[in-house]
Amino acid sequence: MKLFSGSSNKPLAEDIVHHLNIPLSPVEIFLFPDGERRVRIEASVLDEDVIIVQSTSTPVDSNYMELFFLIDSAKRSGAKSITVVMPYFGYQRQDHIFRDGEAVSLDVVIKILESLGVDKVISFDLHSIKIPELFHIPIVHLSALPLFAEKIREMLRLHLNKGATFAQMFLVSPDMGGLRRIKQMSILLDEMSFVATVKNRDLNSGEIEMDTIEGTIEEGKKRALIVDDMISSGKTIVKSSELLIKSGVEEIYVFATHAIFSAEAPEILQNSPVSKVFVTDSVFIPEEKRFEKLEVISLAPEIAKALQ
Numbered sequence: 001m002k003l004f005s006g007s008s009n010k011p012l013a014e015d016i017v018h019h020l021n022i023p024l025s026p027v028e029i030f031l032f033p034d035g036e037r038r039v040r041i042e043a044s045v046l047d048e049d050v051i052i053v054q055s056t057s058t059p060v061d062s063n064y065m066e067l068f069f070l071i072d073s074a075k076r077s078g079a080k081s082i083t084v085v086m087p088y089f090g091y092q093r094q095d096h097i098f099r100d101g102e103a104v105s106l107d108v109v110i111k112i113l114e115s116l117g118v119d120k121v122i123s124f125d126l127h128s129i130k131i132p133e134l135f136h137i138p139i140v141h142l143s144a145l146p147l148f149a150e151k152i153r154e155m156l157r158l159h160l161n162k163g164a165t166f167a168q169m170f171l172v173s174p175d176m177g178g179l180r181r182i183k184q185m186s187i188l189l190d191e192m193s194f195v196a197t198v199k200n201r202d203l204n205s206g207e208i209e210m211d212t213i214e215g216t217i218e219e220g221k222k223r224a225l226i227v228d229d230m231i232s233s234g235k236t237i238v239k240s241s242e243l244l245i246k247s248g249v250e251e252i253y254v255f256a257t258h259a260i261f262s263a264e265a266p267e268i269l270q271n272s273p274v275s276k277v278f279v280t281d282s283v284f285i286p287e288e289k290r291f292e293k294l295e296v297i298s299l300a301p302e303i304a305k306a307l308q
C-alpha cells in the first residue's frame with residue numbers, strides 16, 4: 001500500500017500514515033505562474049494499492065484538479081487499485097436541483113472520479129444520506145458522531161464536580177435537515193432528548209432567519225449540544241445558539257464535522273454565546289482561523305482503521 005497526499009490537508013495524511021506505520025509517499029506539485037499545476041508521484045506504484053488523501057475544501061476547484069491529476073498519475077503508473085480518502089467532499093451541498101436550471105455539481109465531480117478509474121472513496125458525514133446513491137463505485141461513508149459522543153461523555157466526567165449531569169443535557173439540530181443526524185446522536189447517547197431550531201435561509205442573499213424551536217426543551221435541560229455536519233459562515237450556529245439562550249438555555253456546546261470556516265466564521269463563533277466548538281480535522285484549519293473556543297478532534301485513527 002502506498003499513500004499520497006494532495007496539498008489540502010497534509011497534516012491529516014501524515015497522521016494517517018503514522019497510525020498505519022507506513023511512510024508518506026512523495027509527490028511533486030509544481031504551481032505555474034498562471035495557476036496551472038504539474039503533478040507527479042515520486043514513488044513506484046506498479047501493482048500497488050494506492051491511497052490518495054485530499055479534502056476538497058477551499059480552494060475547492062484547485063483541490064479537485066490536483067486530486068484528478070494525482071489519480072491520473074497513479075493510474076498511468078500502473079496502480080492496482082486507487083482509493084480516494086476525501087474526508088470533506090466538496091460540492092456535496094449541491095446534490096440535487098433546488099431551482100430550475102441548476103447544475104448538480106456533486107454528480108459532475110462523482111462522474112469525473114469514476115471516469116478516472118477510482119475504485120473506492122472514503123468520506124465522512126456527507127450532507128445527505130442519499131449521496132452514496134449517486135456513486136457507481138463503492139463509497140465508505142464514515143461518521144464523526146461516535147467520536148463526538150465519546151467527547152461528550154468525557155466532558156461530563158470532567159464536569160461532574162461542577163454539577164453538570166447527563167440529565168441536564170439535550171441535543172439540538174440547528175435546522176430541520178439535520179434531524180436524521182440528531183436522532184443518530186441521540187441513540188449514541190442513551191436516547192438523549194432533542195429539539196431542532198427551524199432555519200429559513202434566503203437562497204439569494206444567504207441570510208438566515210431563526211425564531212422557532214421544533215420540539216420541547218424539557219424541564220431542567222440547561223445544557224445544549226448543537227450537532228451539525230459543517231460550519232461554513234457560522235451563521236447557522238450563531239442564530240441557533242442565540243435562540244436557545246433566549247429560550248432559557250445556560251450553556252451551549254457545538255459539534256460539527258467539517259470546519260469550512262469561510263468569511264468571518266472564526267470571529268463570530270468566538271463572540272457567540274457558545275462555550276466551545278468541537279470540529280474534526282477533515283478540513284485543515286490554518287493558524288489564523290483557529291480561535292480560543294475551538295477544539296479539533298482527529299479523524300486519522302478512524303481513517304487508518306478503514307484502510308487496514
Ligand code: R5P
Nearest residue numbers: 229230231232233234235236
Ligand atoms: C446546512 O444544511 C448545513 O447542515 C449547515 O448547517 C450549513 O451548511 C452551515 O452553514 P453556515 O455555517 O454558513 O450557516
